[in-house]
Amino acid sequence: MIGPALALSLLVSALATAVVALAGTASGRLVARSRFRGREIADALCHLPLVLPPTVVGYGLLLVFGRNGWIGGTLRAVTGFSIPFTWVACVLAAAVMAFPMMHRAARAAFEGIDRRHEMAAASLGASRLRSFLTVELPLARRGLTAGVTLAYARALGEFGATLILAGNIPGRTQTLALAVYESVIAGEHNTALVLSVMLSLVSVAALLLVARLSRAS
């Protein structure tokens, strides 16, 4: 039970973090720098998974990505693949729940850059893409790294949304956090303890990394 759960948790968190790192950097940059109608609403929506109960997020995901959901139904009709109760569902749930962490960190990181750096880069002939890649990204690096780390920790600890969208199938969708739940329900306190310590160690390591990064900046 412990081995597969740990492996799944590490895999799911890594994949979810990779997706969130890209999406959160893009959304954070957009909200920090672009002026468009509905910018504040977009920012609020990006924060939603942070304030809603995870079960509500999971249920929402089920409505959208479920067998008969808007996206899930189409996907099943076209490819025959159904998202719920697969490892893909675990990744999806973890990514959505971890997304606000990355979005907030990225937004703050980009807002913290003196705009005159971008003006200087442009006056030196740099395109927007080059300015983003060679000036903004390096200057936002510490904040973005902190966001990635927090997102990873959040994805690792994801429980409620995963339970609803992916279920709790040992060996298939049972992550560490779900395994702890099952152990406690089944009265296997030694297993629960081992799992909890493992989760705690990984999370503390992630938080120490964040602290070190923010101290360095």
Add this chain to the structure above:
Amino acid sequence: MSRLAADLVVTPPANPAGSGFSLEASLAADPGITILFGHSGAGKTTALLALLGAMRPQTGRISLGDRVLFDSSKKIDVAVRERRVGIVFQDALLFPHLDARANVAFGARDRAGNSAADAWLERVGALGLAHRKPAELSGGERQRVAVARAQAAAAVRLRLAEPGSALDAAPDLLLLDEPFSALDPAAREHLGSLLLELQAGARVPFLHVTHDPAEALRLGGAMLVLEAGRVVAKGTPTALLAPGGLASDRLDATNWLRGTVVADGDDGGRVDLGGTVVLTGRLHRAPGKTVVLALPAEEPIIATDPARGTSARNILAGEIAAIVASADAVDVIVATPALLRVRVTRAAVSDLHLAKGLKIFLLVKATSFRVVG
């Protein structure tokens, strides 16, 4: 050879509507240093950002030589990166994650970029600092690297089109946003000399923003005075800042004087202020060099007879050119023939029967002149 001509109406977007500030100014600058003079809030930075292309004017036209950078009636708005306008910000603002050479080479994307960067670093006397990060440089060193960075970008771009010396070209317009404000006197002196050298070789306008009269007198061949978003005066810094000049009444009661060093030694210096030679303290500057002196208007003493037995080293014969009364004091403008502003009380004016055209003597201590540029 390029000339800047800009008619701008800019309302900064950050300003809440109705707060009233807008820039409505015609700015013209020939090759050489033009001072954009004004206090904070006058609209200097807004003007620079509009010229750079980072802030879009509501209406107006900007041309540089025969290139039109912006024309609201023809919907022309050349992107910042294609304007060939260089900028040096107040606090240098180098890219902090790049060393000095990488900063200067940023605008140089060809393989020869590094050699052009080195040529410019050498030109500004910072080649030895090539591998230092901005955080490891002093304020003056950062500003010199920032000047090199702005200059090198256009140089490389032009060189790709027509091979020649890396130092021949420069941006078509260099904007300097109070580059001296964070520097100590020695670094100011150094950067000032560098800018004067560069502009002598360049055939493009340098638009230098400042609120410091000494800096304007030292660097500027021309000057525009900006106040509340409008150009209220234009001319040479010497004329505008002279007592009675259009800009001087807006300043504190200090005489800002530009002169030429006649002699300097242990006994003090002699400076020609344009027809009036005054004795000063030690100048530490070679004869023939330009010097900017500040003389507080409260310091000179007006005498109706040439005084004897005084410690004042300067007894200047002059004629009262004007008397300007304000709420608290009276400013007597004296032609010596160089104009000097002297602040006295109303009682002094009535007791001595001071009036326009009266011939008087000014007693000024050599140490009252401060060297400021």
